[in-house]
Amino acid sequence: MNTNYEAYxxxxxxxxxxxxSKAAEKLLISQPAVTWHLKNLENQLGVTLFVRxxxxxxxxxxxxxxxxxxxxxxxxxxxxxxxxxxxxxLDSGKIKIGASTTVSxxxxxxxxxxxxxxYPNIDIEIVNNLTETLLTELRNGDLDILLLNLPTIxxxxxxxxxxxxxxxxxxxxxxYYDLTTGKLKLEDLNNxxxxxxxxPSNTRNYLDKYLKDNQTSxxxxxxxxxxxxxxxxxxxxxxxxYATKEFIKDxxxxxxxxxxxxxxxxxxxxxxxxxxxxxxxxYSVKKLISxxxxx
Amino acid sequence: MNTNYEAYxxxxxxxxxxxxSKAAEKLLISQPAVTWHLKNLENQLGVTLFVRxxxxxxxxxxxxxxxxxxxxxxxxxxxxxxxxxxxxxLDSGKIKIGASTTVSxxxxxxxxxxxxxxYPNIDIEIVNNLTETLLTELRNGDLDILLLNLPTIxxxxxxxxxxxxxxxxxxxxxxYYDLTTGKLKLEDLNNxxxxxxxxPSNTRNYLDKYLKDNQTSxxxxxxxxxxxxxxxxxxxxxxxxYATKEFIKDxxxxxxxxxxxxxxxxxxxxxxxxxxxxxxxxYSVKKLISxxxxx
DNA sequence: GTTCATATATAAACTCCTTTTATATGTAAT
DNA sequence: ATTACATATAAAAGGAGTTTATATATGAAC
Numbered sequence: 001m002n003t004n005y006e007a008y009x010x011x012x013x014x015x016x017x018x019x020x021s022k023a024a025e026k027l028l029i030s031q032p033a034v035t036w037h038l039k040n041l042e043n044q045l046g047v048t049l050f051v052r053x054x055x056x057x058x059x060x061x062x063x064x065x066x067x068x069x070x071x072x073x074x075x076x077x078x079x080x081x082x083x084x085x086x087x088x089x090l091d092s093g094k095i096k097i098g099a100s101t102t103v104s105x106x107x108x109x110x111x112x113x114x115x116x117x118x119y120p121n122i123d124i125e126i127v128n129n130l131t132e133t134l135l136t137e138l139r140n141g142d143l144d145i146l147l148l149n150l151p152t153i154x155x156x157x158x159x160x161x162x163x164x165x166x167x168x169x170x171x172x173x174x175x176y177y178d179l180t181t182g183k184l185k186l187e188d189l190n191n192x193x194x195x196x197x198x199x200p201s202n203t204r205n206y207l208d209k210y211l212k213d214n215q216t217s218x219x220x221x222x223x224x225x226x227x228x229x230x231x232x233x234x235x236x237x238x239x240x241x242y243a244t245k246e247f248i249k250d251x252x253x254x255x256x257x258x259x260x261x262x263x264x265x266x267x268x269x270x271x272x273x274x275x276x277x278x279x280x281x282x283y284s285v286k287k288l289i290s291x292x293x294x295x
Numbered sequence: 296m297n298t299n300y301e302a303y304x305x306x307x308x309x310x311x312x313x314x315x316s317k318a319a320e321k322l323l324i325s326q327p328a329v330t331w332h333l334k335n336l337e338n339q340l341g342v343t344l345f346v347r348x349x350x351x352x353x354x355x356x357x358x359x360x361x362x363x364x365x366x367x368x369x370x371x372x373x374x375x376x377x378x379x380x381x382x383x384x385l386d387s388g389k390i391k392i393g394a395s396t397t398v399s400x401x402x403x404x405x406x407x408x409x410x411x412x413x414y415p416n417i418d419i420e421i422v423n424n425l426t427e428t429l430l431t432e433l434r435n436g437d438l439d440i441l442l443l444n445l446p447t448i449x450x451x452x453x454x455x456x457x458x459x460x461x462x463x464x465x466x467x468x469x470x471y472y473d474l475t476t477g478k479l480k481l482e483d484l485n486n487x488x489x490x491x492x493x494x495p496s497n498t499r500n501y502l503d504k505y506l507k508d509n510q511t512s513x514x515x516x517x518x519x520x521x522x523x524x525x526x527x528x529x530x531x532x533x534x535x536x537y538a539t540k541e542f543i544k545d546x547x548x549x550x551x552x553x554x555x556x557x558x559x560x561x562x563x564x565x566x567x568x569x570x571x572x573x574x575x576x577x578y579s580v581k582k583l584i585s586x587x588x589x590x
Numbered sequence: 591g592t593t594c595a596t597a598t599a600t601a602a603a604c605t606c607c608t609t610t611t612a613t614a615t616g617t618a619a620t
Numbered sequence: 621a622t623t624a625c626a627t628a629t630a631a632a633a634g635g636a637g638t639t640t641a642t643a644t645a646t647g648a649a650c
Contacts, residue, residue, distance in 0.1 A: 001376050005300035006637095008372060021597060033638050035599065040637095047379050048575050054597050054646040061577035062382055069375025073368040077303060080364025081296050084342050087357055280343050282356035316626060328609050330628065335608095349617040349626050 007041040008070045010034055011049065015067045019056040093284030094123040098134035099147040100202065102227050106247040107164060107271055108147050111292050122284045131202045138276060144285045146274040149202045159277040163292050167245045168206065168266040171257045175237045179260045186216045186262055193221040193239030195230045203227065207242050210266050231257070302336040303365045305329055306344065310362045314351040388579035389418040393429035394442040395497070397522050401542040402459060402566055403442050406587050417579045426497045433571060439580045441569040444497045454572040458587050462540045463501065463561040466552045470532045474555045481511045481557055488516035488534030490525045498522065502537050505561050526552070 014023040014034060024031040038057075042049050049063035059067055086092040099108050104126055112124060127134065127143060137143045139157070150162065170189065172179065179192075196218075197204045211218055221239055224230050231248065234241040235256050243257075251257040273289055275281060281289065309318040309329060319326040333352075337344050344358035354362055381387040394403050399421055407419060422429065422438060432438045434452070445457060465484065467474065474487075491513075492499045506513055516534055519525050526543065529536040530551050538552075546552040568584055570576060576584065 001380070003372070003376060004636095005304055005369075005372065009300055019597075029637090030639055031598075032600080032640085036637070039599095045376065045379055046383060051573060051575050052598060053573060054644095056597070060575045062379055065382070066375045066379055069371045069378070073371035073375070074300075076364045076368035076371065077298070077300065080361045080368070081298060081340065083364070084340055084357055084361055085296070087360070088341060278346060278348060280346050280355045314626075324608090325610055326627075327611085327629080331608075334628095347627060349615095351626070 001044065003041065003044045004037075007037045007044075008074065010037045011041055012067070012070055012074055014038060014050065014057055015059055015063065017056075018058055020052070022056075087283050090119045090122060090283060090287055092121050093119075093282060094125070095145070095282075095284045095288055096125045096127065096143045097145050097147065098127045098129065098137060098143040100131070100149070101128045102203075102244070102247060103147050103149065103271060104128055106244075111288070115288055115291055119284070119287065130200060132200070135274075138274065141279075144275070144281060145289065148272060148274050149206065150270040150272045157277050159275045160272050161289070161293055162270040162272040164246075164271040165268045166247070166271060167268050168203075168210075169243060169245045170240050170260040170262055171231075171234055171243050171248065171252075172240045172260055173235050173237050173257060174255065176240060176260060177258055180258045183261045183263050186211070186214050186218075186264070189218055189240060189262070194218055195222045195224065195233050195239050195241045196220040197227055197230060197242070198223040198225045201225075203242070203244075206269060207266075214264065296339065298336065298339045299332075302332045302339075303369065305332045306336055307362070307365055307369055309333060309345065309352055310354055310358065310366075313353055315347070317351075382578050385414045385417060385578060385582055387416050388414075388577060389420070390440070390577075390579045390583055391420045391422065391438045392440050392442065393422045393424065393432060393438040395426070395444070396423045397498075397539070397542060398442050398444065398566060399423060401539075406583070410583055410586055414579070414582065425495060427495070430569070433569065436574075439570070439576060440584065443567060443569050444501065445565040445567045452572050454570045455567050456584070456588055457565040457567040459541075459566040460563045461542075461566060462563050463498075463505075464538060464540045465535050465555040465557055466526075466529060466538050466543065466547075467535045467555055468530050468532050468552060469550065471535060471555060472553055475553045478556045478558050481506070481509055481513075481559070484513055484535060484557070489513055490517045490519065490528050490534050490536045491515040492522055492525060492537070493518040493520045496520075498537070498539075501564060502561075509559065 010023065010027060013026055014020055017023045017026065020034045020038070021031050024034045027034065038050060045066070047062045047066075048060050049066065050057040051060055083092070097108065108126070115122070116124065127137065129137075131146075131148055134143065134146050134148070135158075138146055150160065172192075176192070196207065199205070199208075222230075222233065224233070227243075230241045231243065231251070233239070234243075235251070240260060245252075245259065248257055252259060273292060275285075275289075305318065305322060308321055309315055312318045312321065315329045315333070316326050319329045322329065333345060340361070342357045342361070343355050344361060345352040346355055378387070392403065403421070410417070411419065422432065424432075426441075426443055429438065429441050429443070430453075433441055445455065467487075471487070491502065494500070494503075517525075517528065519528070522538075525536045526538065526546070528534070529538075530546070535555060540547070540554065543552055547554060568587060570580075570584075
C-alpha cells in the first residue's frame, strides 16, 4: 500500500478538528483541497475514514483506529524535528574529542571552559590516548575531532587546522641554573642526566627527529611514559627534561623549572585540529572548531 | 517547521540503502528525483542529513538522530495500514450488538453461529436490555447495531431493515388443551388466569396496543419481567401466557405448550436490524448485516 | 415555513511541484 | 587510461494538488 504521507498530515488535522473546513483553515489551503486529499487517501486505503455530515466530519471505526497510529507517527516526526532544532541551537548535542593528556590540559581545557560556559547542554567526552590510536578511533567515527601535535602523518583523508604554535625546550631545576646563562650545544647535554618520554610518543618522535637532523645522539638516563611524571622528577633535580614551553609557563614563573637554552633551538611545532576530511561535523563540533580557530 | 512527509519516505529509504541510486530504484523514481527531495528536505530542516560520497550516501550525526524518529513514525503509519487491511479482510474487528434476551437467543444466535464460523477473529459483544436503553446506547455509539421487535419508534435518525416476521400467540399447557380446538374470542381470555410480561416491555406494549385496537381489556393474574419465566409458569399450568410462536417451536412440538387460537389473531410483527442512519458501519458490522439480510 | 449560516461535494481551470531526460563531475577499480 | 559507478545540475515535461466558483444539504433562527 503506497499511501501519500502528506495526506496523513491532512487526515490528522481533520480528525482533530472534526471538520474539513476548519482543517483547511489551519492548513492554509482551501476546503476542496482537503476534501480532495481525504477522498484520495480513502481510495488509496480502500476504507472510508470519515462520516461527513453538515455538522462536520467524524471518524468511522476504521478511521479511529488509523488515527491512533497516524497520530503516533506524526508525533515521532515532530519529535525528531524538535530534536534537530535543539541540535541546531546547541541546546543539546555531543562532542567526542581525542587528545593527549598534555594537550587536553593545556590547550583543550581553556577552550572547553569557554565553550561549556556558552553551551552548557552539550555533552563532551574526552579520550586520551596515543596519536595512532586516536586516529583509528577518528576514522571509525568513534571520535569527532582530535587535538594533536603536528606534523602528524598527513593522510589525505584527514583535514588539519593549525590553532597554535609551541616551542619545545630543555628544562632543569635550580641545580641547573648555571646552564641557563650561556647557550649550550646540543651534544653537551650528554654530560647531564636526561629524562625523556618513552617511545612511542608523538613528542619523543619529534625530539628524535630533531636529534637526527642535528646528527646528535642523546642517551637518556630515564625513559618515562608520563610527561607529567618527568616534570616532577626534573623539579626534584633528577636531571634535564624535554618539555613544551607553553605548557610549563607556571613552573617557569615560579622558578621550579628553568629553561636551558640549546643551540640550535628545537624548531617550533604546531598543535592542530584533526577531523575526517569528508565527514560533516555536527553543529556542536562545528561550533567548537570555530571557537578554537577564530581570530 | 512544515516538512513534507512524503520526503521522509524517501529519506528513510536512502538511509536504509545507504545510496541515493539504490533508493531511487526501490522507489521506482529517478535518481535526480531522490537527490532533489533530499536537498529539499535538508533545506526545510536546515540540516545536512547525508554525507554524499562516490560510494553512496551515509547519514550525518543529525541525520542519524532524525532517522531514529522518522523510522518509528513510518512504522506507525505502516502498522495502522496493516491493521486496516486486517479489518477489511475481516481478520480482526469488533461488533457490539444490542438485543433483548429473547431475540438474542432465537434470532441472533443462529446468525452469529454462522458468522463466527466464517470469521472467528471478530470479537462480538452482546448487550441485553430494554429497547429504549439500547437505542440510547446505539445513539451514543456504544452499540453498532440493534436487533429489535418492530415497529420501534420510527425515528428519522435510525435505519431499519426487517429480517423476519413473527406471529404472537397465546399459549397454555395441556390443562388448557380444550381451548385449542375451538377458537376463542379475545375477551374470553379474562375467564382464565393470565400471565403477561410486565411493562415497560416492547412485547407488552404490542400486546396492549392489540388489546386496545380491539377495545378489550385483559386483567393479568401475574406480571413478570422475564419472558422465560412466564413460559415456565405456563408450562406448569399457572395459566395462559403470551408468546411469539417462532420462539417456542420446540415447546409446541414437545407438547409442553399448546397454542390457544384467538379471534382476531394478533397481527404479525417484524424483527429488524436497527442502525444509525448516517453512521458508516465498520467492515465486520457490514458483513454481519449482509449475512442477516441476504436472500 | 422561509431564510440564513454552515459544511461538504463537485467541476474546471490553473499553478507549480515533482519527475524525467540528458549531461556533468568526481572517485574507485581494473 | 579506461571503465564503472554515485551523485549533482539544468532544463524540459507532466501531472499532482490547489484554487475558484458553484451546488447541495442540513440545522438554526425568525
